[in-house]
Amino acid sequence: MASKDPVIIHDPNQLAWQTIAGRAIADPKDLPDRLKAPPGAAAVCRAYPMSVNPYYLSLIQAPGDPLWRQVVPDARELSGTLTDDDPLTETAQSPVPGLIHRYPDRVVVLVSGRCPVVCRFCFRKRLAGRAAASLTDDQVDAAAAYVRAAPAVREVIFSGGDPLMLEDDKLCAALEKFAAIGHVETLRIHTRTPVALPQRITGDLVVLLKKFLPLYVNVHVNHPREITAPAEAACARLADAGIPLGSQTVLLAGINDDAITMEALMRALLRIRVRPYYLHHPDVVKGTGHFRPPINRGLSVMRSLVGRVPGMAVPRYVIDLPGGGGKVPLLPDYVVSSETGHLVVKNYQGKVFVYPEK
Ligand SMILES: *Cc1c(COP(=O)(O)O)cnc(C)c1O
Numbered sequence: 370m371a372s373k374d375p376v377i378i379h380d381p382n383q384l385a386w387q388t389i390a391g392r393a394i395a396d397p398k399d400l401p402d403r404l405k406a407p408p409g410a411a412a413v414c415r416a417y418p419m420s421v422n423p424y425y426l427s428l429i430q431a432p433g434d435p436l437w438r439q440v441v442p443d444a445r446e447l448s449g450t451l452t453d454d455d456p457l458t459e460t461a462q463s464p465v466p467g468l469i470h471r472y473p474d475r476v477v478v479l480v481s482g483r484c485p486v487v488c489r490f491c492f493r494k495r496l497a498g499r500a501a502a503s504l505t506d507d508q509v510d511a512a513a514a515y516v517r518a519a520p521a522v523r524e525v526i527f528s529g530g531d532p533l534m535l536e537d538d539k540l541c542a543a544l545e546k547f548a549a550i551g552h553v554e555t556l557r558i559h560t561r562t563p564v565a566l567p568q569r570i571t572g573d574l575v576v577l578l579k580k581f582l583p584l585y586v587n588v589h590v591n592h593p594r595e596i597t598a599p600a601e602a603a604c605a606r607l608a609d610a611g612i613p614l615g616s617q618t619v620l621l622a623g624i625n626d627d628a629i630t631m632e633a634l635m636r637a638l639l640r641i642r643v644r645p646y647y648l649h650h651p652d653v654v655k656g657t658g659h660f661r662p663p664i665n666r667g668l669s670v671m672r673s674l675v676g677r678v679p680g681m682a683v684p685r686y687v688i689d690l691p692g693g694g695g696k697v698p699l700l701p702d703y704v705v706s707s708e709t710g711h712l713v714v715k716n717y718q719g720k721v722f723v724y725p726e727k
């Protein structure tokens with residue numbers, strides 16, 4: 370089975386991931402004194418669960434820092450003006466429980482409601498961190514039956530919650546059911562564990578995942594400080610197993626919506642063999658409005674990346690349309706004017722060029 374590579378074990382206490390997850394703080398009053406929760410946090414937790422595991426907690430340096438703000442409840446979650454907890458109409462686009470079918474050729478299966486940490490800005494705030502939102506075996510069977518009867522579906526994306534919070538046997542059983550469908554060409558897992566609970570990426574898990582190639586793993590990462598030695602080791606083990614890694618980052622007001630932080634994050638991802646994939650503008654989800662920067666901010670962050678960092682490190686900046694319209698990429702405008710026969714454009718330095726069309 371798994372080689373016992375010494376690089377694997379980075380947790381100082383060498384605890385199993387289940388133990389680390391099991392020791393997550395779920396009540397603001399249990400935060401260490403140095404990281405006091407803000408007033409109102411307890412009331413927030415009655416609406417939206419809190420969960421900060423000891424590993425992620427160890428990365429937080431001070432109250433209000435970019436990691437603290439991602440996971441510590443904030444009273445604004447209850448007072449915002451957004452009212453819809455499912456603006457992307459995922460529930461309406463769900464032909465069977467836990468399966469979202471929006472694009473013709475791919476489906477999302479919300480296999481697990483559990484998360485390595487509960488992110489306050491989560492666009493699935495209605496589900497995240499709730500074990501009860503995990504699918505039962507029968508529901509996984511029903512989702513697989515739906516895909517079997519839908520020959521246009523070529524990719525199954527496991528999401529949640531976090532699919533890697535399932536135990537290996539459950540995860541393997543779910544992957545097997547979809548991998549066995551003839552027209553399913555690729556599988557994909559969306560997970561935050563490599564950076565929020567890197568101990569989850571065990572030797573056994575990697576052996577298990579390797580059986581399902583072509584399998585893609587997209588890692589949800591939001592800040593350069595999440596890219597620690599253990600996170601790097603977790604990604605290395607996945608990459609070494611032949612699993613292509615991509616990233617998903619949420620543009621978060623005051624956390625990573627500036628050129629310096631985003632550049633550091635994208636370069637760090639490339640360095641650990643994670644190819645930047647999406648930079649998501651936060652969705653219009655109830656309880657998360659205080660995380661939403663203006664679109665212009667995202668465009669200016671993109672402008673700061675394009676041309677200045679390797680193209681491999683430039684993610685696609687996307688909005689996801691309310692009403693279930695899907696993702697739309699946004700780019701800063703490089704075209705100054707378009708005239709017959711030529712295009713006037715600005716390059717990454719802001720210099721103007723005329724590009725002949727013929
Ligand atoms: C984002 C998303 C996908 C995957 O989209 P890609 O562009 O292939 O990454 C699929 N289905 C739903 C419902 C989604 O929200």
Ligand code: SF4
Pocket residue numbers: 483484485486487488489491492493497498529530531561589
């Ligand atoms: S963003 Fe992912 S890990 Fe974070 S709460 Fe949402 S589903 Fe869970």
